Amino acid sequence: MRLEYTGLSDLNGSLVALEGVSGVSYDEMAELVMADGSRRYGRVILIEGDRAVLQVFEGTRGISLENTSTHFTGKPMDIALSKEMLGRVFDGAGRPIDGLGELYPDERRNINGSAINPVSRQYPRSCIYTGVSAIDGTSTLIRGQKLPIFSGAGMAHNELAAQMVRQAHVAGDDGEFAIVFAAMGVKNDVAEFFRRNFEESGALPRVAMFLNLASDPIIERILTPRCALTAAEYLAFTHGYHVLVVMTDMTSYCEAVREFSSSKGEIPSRKGFPAYLYSDLASLYERAGMIVGKKGSVTQVPILTMPNDDITHPIPDLTGYITEGQIVLDRNMDQSGVYPPINILSSLSRLMKDGIGEGYTRADHPALSNQLFASYSKVQDARSLASVIGEDELSPLDQQYLRFGRAFEQYFVRQGQQEDRTLEQTLELGWALLSILPKGELDRISDKELEEHYKEGAFESLGEL
């Protein structure tokens, strides 16, 4: 029997309330048919006796208390899944918008997914090479990791993400790569930039794009990453793909959550964001990972723009507590023309320690990256001292540090957008840079490794880079 409820009892923002309903369950999907026959979709977010409150994805513009009839579908929000999703473009709620027609689904799944049992997880260890020295060398991306890019408006995060996607590969490749791209509240240009990039690199047939642009309804934005991740999980754990999920921009997503929360009249916590923002973000980020006995993996690279470049803002802050590290872009580096403008010191990959070194990348990788960090952090001390007493007054050692710092930024961090460096190149470059410093300063490297790799004058002999 198909029950339809005519009319509504209440309207508020993107929320509508119905009274006198029965048999409706929490989180169920509903279809609203407008007087002109167009359809909108909603989800039950509160049910109280015979009153149900629906969140309407497409917004409530044009809805009055009388011109709709509502039908409850009896099941939570799900999307159609099939291997054919690769190469297709979907809207934020997972409906095809590329004019190639409906998907023939193998399966439908609840977009909320469910948590991976910690005992079923496989601890990620195999490294993904991105060809970017500042990532491969010092904040290595691991398959199954969630590693966000913390950026600010106007910085080259999109270019970096595109480069990572373009160049990503695994040593001794043992599976197919697929890319799921979720755009939340981004400008049309950005979505187009990524599309063109995928096209130019020939990756497009391996990409599933979910687009919720800046002008699209915010409620749909809340669904976008969930649809994308459901697709990613399906491709990874049913079809064995190694899926790289790029989600941009998480800041818009969080703002959509805030807007939605305030329209529900919830008690806000920090900066007006709801108290459950942490749990909400976790329900997305934690969907990265690998499962014992399954071939595929889900690796996430969420991108977020830090409002006012403030890393302590709730969005980057909560993200950092959930994700396994972060790649932080830096305004100063960007302004001094370094691409990618990665701030090495605040960037971190938590899974790196178990995925590099003997048997994974190269035996000297851990010690080298450790030493680069430690030395580069001393550069900051030397710089702040130089800004007070002037560079000429510095001790010879501090001057060497300044020189190391400049070379590190100009040769190690900086690289071309089309430049794909091998890990060998990155590591050798790192050793060459360390040769600027006296041996005694390299306290993170064992004598044996120094013996093997440290060559005085190696930096000079690199010549013009």
Added chain:
Amino acid sequence: MSEYRIYSVNGPVVKVVGGKGLAMMDMVFAGDQQLIGEVVGVEGDMTTVQVYEDTAGLAPGQPVTTTGSPMALMLGPGLLGNIFDGIARPLKSLEAISGPFLGRGVNIPALDLEKRWDVEITVKEGDPVKPGTLYAQCQETSAILHRCLTPAGLTGTVTRVVPNGPYTVEDVLVEVTDARGKVTSLKLATRCTIRGARPIAQRLPIHRPLITGQRILDTLFPIGKGGAAAIPGPFGAGKTMTQHQLAKWSDADIIVYLGCGERGNEMTQALEEFSELKDPRTGLPLMNRTILIANTSNMPVAAREASVYTGMTIAEYYRDMGYHVALMADSTSRWAEALREISGRLEEMPAEEGFPAYLASRLAEFYERAGYVQTLEGKEGSVTVIGAVSPQGGDFSEPVTQNTKRFVRCFWALDRSLAYARHFPSINWLNSYSEYTVDFKDWYSENVSPDFAPCRQRIANLLREESQLMEIVKLIGSDILPENQKLIMETARLIRLGFLQQNSYNPVDTYVPLKKQLLMMQTILRLYDGVKEGIDKSIPLSQYTATGIFDTVVKMKYEIPNEDLSKFDDYAAMIDKALEQVNTANS
């Protein structure tokens, strides 16, 4: 029975109508899927229930059944070496039932009901029993003897016992008849509510440290067995890493590791690592003494609130057997946020930053369950609590950090800038404190050496002086300092690199016994004193540093094995030689 019906659903908060028989904190099963929940409020005939699983699919009119008792855990042999979710369901069994993704409405007991344990009965017919009397025991793992004690409130005479032999956790082992003739049967397993503290005979003063093998902790900021410590730090500062190190190397008998609202991969890593690593004291796999509780950040938030009590109750259960238990809670901020989230859904009046007004009292309640006690049986046992705190934006003035600070006596402040410089453990020695340092003076002089406390004090002083000198150096550079202050800077650098920094990936350095910690301090101070003498005779510091002796001493942490401390004599000789070399050149 099931006249209770769902009236409304809002996230994990479900309102129930149909009678007034539901009591506060009763455990209930909500809806057709029988989702586990707990009563958190009663108003007229409307009862509010907090559900521990995703509530999608619940609808008004669906039945609610009650167990008639508060949320309780099944405790008994088989907990050790296992991993549970926030309400103590074994995750391995859940995997067997619902696959790699967690299902809902699966109600399984914490213990394996089939497994037979080799039980030794320790009472005989006619024996009097009172709370705390040992009635049976079995070897749970090779390291831990599981001792079953008569629960609180039961006094009487044993009227029936079974012979020794293999029994499951549900088999009746002993029957006790009390003065009124009521018969109670005792099994291997018992049930215990989670929110109240388990009874003890009395609290004892905390008098000995929990030895962690981490230099900065054992030496500078020790925690006592039965004490409470907080590890606050922004993300990336190494909270989880520190907690893992403590779980691996602390000299507690049993570790309860609680991953509360943290990353799934971290729990997997803990499970993997603890199974592979060996306990340095017993040589057995660490997992044999460890219980993991995982409520990862994407698991239901209401269960996160319960998970800290689950962990604490299990810790107390083993304490009552006379063991020293350490509970690592990572992170208590997620728990506090779970309280905030649920409080918001219950439409309670928020206090600071949206946290409920009872935040402080809940934190106090939790940390006060730590302690060194005399158990009902008369043995000594302890629960040590080490809680990680994840302050928003790394700002220690936020409510959770501030309130936690009031209830712990040990504060290990992690520092983002140290972590950026890859100084690990990134515990800031200027902001951290331990109130136990004074209490343990005697313990250290009896068990390590009378020289320990004075050495510690000198090391701490040198670090403090360095931080003051740093202020000057930042402004004008270090060249300007007089020689003796340069020496302080150089020695402090040596302490930072050679002593405070500890490499958890290095097999020698990851765990360091107290004796070695003392010898390291003595070696550093020997060098300092020697050079100071020379400087007083106006020999410049640069001549000493040129010998490379400082760099040699930095590396002693890797070069001297924990088993062979006689190598410190070589270092003493090297120092003397270097000093003499410089001194002769100047005489």
